[in-house]
Amino acid sequence: MNRSSLLTTAVAVLMVMNIALIIFMFVTKPPHPEGPGGPGRPKQIIIERLRLDREQVERYEALIEQHRSTIRETSERLEGVRRELYATLSAPDAAKVDSLTAVLGTLLQSIERAHFDHVLAVKGLCRPDQMKEFDAFSRELAELFSPKEQRRR
Helix, strand or coil: CCHHHHHHHHHHHHHHHHHHHHHHHHHCCCCCCCCCCCCCCHHHHHHHHCCCCHHHHHHHHHHHHHHHHHHHHHHHHHHHHHHHHHHHHHCCCHHHHHHHHHHHHHHHHHHHHHHHHHHHHHHHHCCHHHHHHHHHHHCCHHHHHCCHHHHCC
16 A cells, blocks of 8 residues: 555545544533533522522522532541541551541531531522422422432432
């Protein structure tokens, strides 16, 4: 094969690959099509389902930031304790393992409590005419906030 035919073949293969890539990009869905806070995201679902007005949305966004901060701080502490626990694998000390797992349990409990308190705060944003929607929606909250792997079961 001479140099000219090799070049022509390479260009043809690259063109076919580019066309295949373009088709693939248009046919498949992006991994996160809505982006943060877009349709289908918990924040947007809550705003729509509870019919929050602009003032309520602003207060709700402040609650979200406060909640995220609390969860972030607790999660960082959780990861630190988890690392400390697994560092004991080389020389396990039953008392230390029990102590660290108790701390992990307490931190996980505080995360769940923070989630629950956040939902109560959202309930506090609702006007009396929105309480019926909140009550109906509250039965779906566990599903909305569960990890995606659990939702598929």
